[in-house]
Amino acid sequence: MNKKYEDPPLLKIAFVLNGKALELEIKPWETVLAVLRNQLGLMGTKEGCGIGECGACTILVDGRAVNSCLMLGPQLDHKSVETVEGLSTGDTLHPIQEAFLSTGAIQCGYCTPGMLLSTKALLDKSPRPRREEIIESLSGNLCRCTGYIQIIEAVDLAARLCAVDRSDEH
Ligand code: FES
Ligand code: FES
Numbered sequence: 001m002n003k004k005y006e007d008p009p010l011l012k013i014a015f016v017l018n019g020k021a022l023e024l025e026i027k028p029w030e031t032v033l034a035v036l037r038n039q040l041g042l043m044g045t046k047e048g049c050g051i052g053e054c055g056a057c058t059i060l061v062d063g064r065a066v067n068s069c070l071m072l073g074p075q076l077d078h079k080s081v082e083t084v085e086g087l088s089t090g091d092t093l094h095p096i097q098e099a100f101l102s103t104g105a106i107q108c109g110y111c112t113p114g115m116l117l118s119t120k121a122l123l124d125k126s127p128r129p130r131r132e133e134i135i136e137s138l139s140g141n142l143c144r145c146t147g148y149i150q151i152i153e154a155v156d157l158a159a160r161l162c163a164v165d166r167s168d169e170h
Helices: 032-039 095-102 112-125 131-137 149-169
Strands: 011-017 020-026 058-061 064-067 080-082
Touching: 020 032, 058 112, 064 112, 095 112, 095 149, 112 131, 112 149, 131 149
Parallel strands: 011 080
Antiparallel strands: 011 020, 058 064, 058 080
């Protein structure tokens, strides 16, 4: 006898995305990466491996860098999420973006959104990281183009630019 299985019902979640409160009905089996790209049209978060190995899909959830390909949509409920689309303010790039551009740390750019968010997670908790800390914090983000040297320089420059920004605020 053929048994017909039905999809489970959609699930309503509420979370904050790049500073804006959002309510969404999602398929509970979909990943956060799929929700961001397919449902919300935010294509900045990239899919590389899809199995937690490359870091291209990195976003911040409650300030922590996570692989969005390994997280299910329902886990976003009541969380605060930052994606690469939330970094700039209008036409003004975030200092981390400026630093990546000016050091040549971007070539094909596929790894870049994940690199930027891992960098933000690092600098939010450690504003002047040592080189070893930078290397450790980016160890989950793979880049096939740059050889990493420019990326490490970019994070170091970003730390200095963010410090200037903070002193300008006072
Ligand atoms: S796509 Fe998520 S870690 Fe590679
Ligand atoms: S710039 Fe191409 S993968 Fe990093």
